[in-house]
Amino acid sequence: MSRMLLAVPALLPIVGGVVLLIMNHFKGNAVFRYRGLALFVEGITLVNSLVIGWLIVHKAGTGEQMVLFKLYGDLRVMFSLDGLGSVFAGLIAFLWPLAVLYSFEYMRNEERQTVFFAYYLMTYGVTVGIAFAGNLVTLYLFYELLTLVTFPLVLHPMTKAAVRASRKYLYYAIGGAAFAFIGIIFVLNFSTTGNTQFVPGGIMDAVAGQTRRGTLLFVYVLAFFGFGVKAALFPCHGWLPDATVAPTPVTALLHAVAVVKSGAFAVMRLTYYSFGTALLRGSFAQYIVMGAAMVTVVYGSTMAVKEIHWKRRLAYSTISNLSYILLGTAMMSPLGLIAAMSHMVFHAFMKICSFFCAGAVMHQSGKTYVYELDGMARKMPVTFACLTIASISLAGIPPFAGFISKWNIAQSAFDCGRILSGAGNGGYWLPYAGACVLLYSALMTAVYMFTVLVRAYFPKEGTVPGGDVRDPNWMMLVPLLIFAGVIICFGFHSVPLMKILWAIGGKAG
Template structure:
């Protein structure tokens, strides 16, 4: 298989989206909108099929592809390793279903052509992050991700959307500056003279030892830089505000494209650029581990207080993204496998939750938690899917969320009992991670069950009022993705063995 194919899944959606914008395609009437649906879904399905074929034939593409050279050893390079395959496969599976859902959700919105153009380009940029063969390439696509998602947050063109998009842009630019500092130092101290992603990292430990303190400080800067998109406290402020965007956008921001790209970038930077041997037992490890715990507590607590449904789910995302970072901060093979498992499972749980909220908003116009009383009888399939996603987010056994949370807790105990090179132990902080997970699970139960209890068991007056309303579940274009996401949460909860075997191999290679 020709290595040039590695560039196609990243470039095809970008070219397709650019062509839609350049054509001036309006899609303001139903006929042209149907044409747009056909074109966009066709490109998305074609791209996902190509990603699947590349993952299946990955063994023949070890050398990757250098698309072009920037300067000296700085190249834009694509390479598909096991970790990239996991992220790319996740994106390729979710995007066609999310696009199908979006067609119905956006049917009565304005500027639909430009919306789907940027939606399509975001797919390509996210695949570019997954396929990146070095830190330079990942950074370029990471920056491009800000540019193509900014118009999506701005899409409603309201004052709230303008404020939210500006805040998103300011945070992202600041984070990119910190991440760029990390890139420079990796290049300076690289044992290979490049920023290639290598399991175990590329830092020359001999050369770096004299500047260890500086490099550890730079790692913390880069962690928070990439952590802006992963909504690490205190860099989280943009995420709840971004819920003003249409639900198909917020769902992908929270489940796949932006926040997962931030978490994925931190995993790459930690395990494939710096390397855990250099970081393990250092002050930098304590700082990032503590930051993840603080974010988990903050996000889950704020979600309980929030009464706007989508913003409540946004704070839930803030909390759950740092589960991934908590696993990564263990700096161990088990920690990386646990982090990747939550990255995958949370994507299904959260996109299902957001799309359920979006379905309710689309069908009823209700946006606040106190407005859902009695809706479960009117929209049984929607709330059935929400129940599955909610129980999984809480970490109830037999659902996917339990598996990943268990893995993170197991990694925390293993980290706490680890003996370092000097004979010292890691101490109590990793054990506190388990307590944080339990606290967050309790808070998750509160903020998710509040919605379900209101929907299934309304007060008499509310039940009577909603009984007269003509609310129903949405049509098949929105329900099919919801049912598939809910089914995936159940399947992973009951049968996650093959995936965990793969993630364990990835952890063993890089940790």
Template sequence: MNGILLAVPALLPIVGGTAILASGYGAGDERTYRHLEIVVEGLVLLNSLLVALLIAGRSGMDNGLVLFKLYGNLTVRFKLDRMGSVFAGLVAFLWPLATLYSFEYMRHEKRRASFFAYYLMTYGVTIGIAFSGNLVTMYLFYELLTLVTFPLVLHPMTKEAMRASRKYLYYSIGGAAFAFIGLIFVLKYSATGTTEFVPGGVLSLTAAEGDRGTLLFVYILAFFGFGVKAAVFPCHGWLPKATVAPTPVTALLHAVAVVKSGAFAILRFTYFSYGTEFLRGSAAQWVVMAAAMVTIIFGSTMAVKEIHWKRRLAYSTISNLSYILLGASMMSPLGLAAALSHMVFHAFMKICSFFCAGAVMHQTGKTYVYEVDGLAKKMPLTFGCLTVASLSLMGIPLFAGFISKWNIAEAAFACGSLALAGGSRMGILPYLGTAVILYSALMTGVYMLTVLVRAYFPKAAAAAAVKEEPYTDPNWMMMVPLLIFAAAVLVFGLYSGPLMELLTAIGGEAG
């Protein structure tokens, strides 16, 4: 019975969203919209509660659940291991708060019923990725994620939204093709004849050794295939364009669902399909490590140059996602633990940042960095939360971002030392990773602090102008999530011991 329950958190939101979409429920006046709010938040809370209960009782579901067989050994299978629990728990915690924020933000928008229908479906599909027991299942839900998030990017129905959604779709289809090649080769060279996620990977090292060069090339292809959703350079182009979507969508794209699913898929593929024993010290390791570093530098630099607030945060996301991939590319237990820590902490930092930007847009209509002058006095809670998120993104001690960035730098030093001790000339590359982290931290200070300085210390003329405006912090539906996200960033910065113990155990198991 417990095994059957594994399917519910993935299927319940998909079924609920489909029912809302088919019926058009909540598409009418304010009264029906309030009913829609109750239904959607109720489903989201119920689903998150079920995820929490499943995680708490995970030890009783070691065998997982085979939903159905496709062909031969290919199955759609759910299994909740510790790594899946981390991602599922993160999603289950953030989604109810993001949904609450969305109700107020979308109150005066069109097509609200379809918006929340796809919003619900995205929740279920993301949980499906977290609960996937093998590469086939993850791939299916990964592709389904494209289909349910495409309408959310398209939601404004403007020319810009149409172009952005098409770009997102084209990039995702191309990435899916590369990822599928990886799936085929994992199945061909699997020691078990399946694509099950196994700590250390499923490749038969004996069988793979004869085609080592081909398999390493396929790994690079799959890395960039899954890397489309993780916005790895040069597969990042869709992400800044997707900021035309409503802020609740961009926050989920950049902090929770899409980009984190891309990073999570790369972690799964690297540590649970291929295995680090096969990849460690290979040309493929150095290629993906270099790609992550280039992406960090590119994203940070572009964020400094960007004056549109949400697009600036989008480039920040591009940079920060590759922190996760940089940690993963160390092919070590410490690297995996560091990558997972940044996956968790960045989610809180970035959703807080995007929701602060959304609150300003919602209350004032301002979308550019140069328009925020003096707003901190009008919206003190909003900019207080933004300050916490900004300092954390910069990697300042006592904030969550410092913990994960320190872990990644530590993993890089360990990887470099090991490679140089083994006589590899590429051992210098991980050391360069620490320099890249420092450069990115400096650039983060520039692109985040410029917003805060304008908001807190405006010029006299700007301060006088904004003083006459009736701007205020948003209502409780938008403020409560912001305050919780900011508080979480502080709590993790001051006390992340239990979480890091769990992530270290996961790294030790799979790395």
């Protein structure tokens, strides 16, 4: 019976969202008073997060599995919770209730509120399904479902820009899924277990790895880019800046945890738990994916400096920072996985805080461009104090959390260079180039984040905005303050978390 609980965090929000859609279809949006809708959604979200927390404490790493149903033969849709899944699930469980609370105020005067929160709730369940996936088939199933439940959220404004952005997102996601599916087929055919279940160190057959290594490496690159579409890997990134037309609660979760982190998480699974680093390390496949990640880091941070639309600037920042995670993953070592996991966690708090600050300014003042922010810090001091903390951390300035994860990635780059050099591999210089890319990106991050702060705190004389502009109410401020506080806490006291990540990375790398 206790095993059945492994399915609850994925299925409960999905069922709750479906109930909302059914009631809305038959009785119309007016059937829900906004307060009742908010209590229903927040109630399910909080219960689900508590269940996830209980499962992480009592079930993580026990090896327990729950088979939801069988597709064919050994192809099973199953849930399990290991170390890596616990990190992702814990991150989701912490962020989602706060994001929902923020959304209630942001969406108060919007249309189609019931439909919005139905898909918002279902996205929670689908994302948890990715974290709890016990094999590659289950991960792929929920990965595809994630596209279906987030597509209506991007489309929600129903403007021409939203229609174009949602179509673009759909095309990219479907194309990426096709490449990822190729990887699943090869993992299934050449695995030692006869299925796609996740095993630390990978499941690829050693004989196949020697006789058909070139083919397997090529397929890995295809699958890396396939899953990398949701992680906005260049040149598959184009959907992400356009998706900022969605309401800020959507874009924040797209960029902080739901979609882009699911793509990065899937790449970690593919690399460390399916193909395995023993097969990949020192190969052309490693160099290709490492090079792609570095190109994306440089491209994203450079484009962010040029962008004047605030949310699109943050979108390009996400493109850059997600490839930090992919870069750490591409080091294909225990330290690389640890670095990738640490940035996955820290970036989530930094980016959701940044987006929610931008959303608060847009909600209160209607300002969407960087050049419109002169003097806004005087009108919204709490919002911009939180943005300042997130900006400093994103730039990687100690002692904030962003410095720790970037330091870990740089260390993993030097460690990878030493490993490749010791093996006599001529590509040992590439990880060192990755460390240089991190320095460049840190500089660009400081430029595109601090220019916003300089305008907000030090406007030209006579440019302080007029009107009744102030910080939003507690439903929007509380999440901001909590996120800022977590960023500071992780910066000063990250040792407990890093010990957990070391225990996970040491087994899988």
